[in-house]
Amino acid sequence: MLSQIAYYPILGKPMIVWGGLTAIIFLLITLLIPYLGNKGIIKNHYKVHAALAIITAILGLGHALLGIIINFF
Numbered sequence: 001m002l003s004q005i006a007y008y009p010i011l012g013k014p015m016i017v018w019g020g021l022t023a024i025i026f027l028l029i030t031l032l033i034p035y036l037g038n039k040g041i042i043k044n045h046y047k048v049h050a051a052l053a054i055i056t057a058i059l060g061l062g063h064a065l066l067g068i069i070i071n072f073f
Helices: 002-006 015-038 045-072
Strands: none
Touching (some): 015 045
């Protein structure tokens, strides 16, 4: 059942592809937050960075879980 979710097509690509791209985008944004905070563009950048890091970890773990399920089950 979970492999069906991983291969569910969204705009012609499997859901696992979109999950990986989303995780990479959130990772890059998370890396950019301290730079923007030091420039004074974002206030409370520590809280924003921590929240985005948690979201990125959840997205990455979900993507990894779907990949493991596809390959091993």
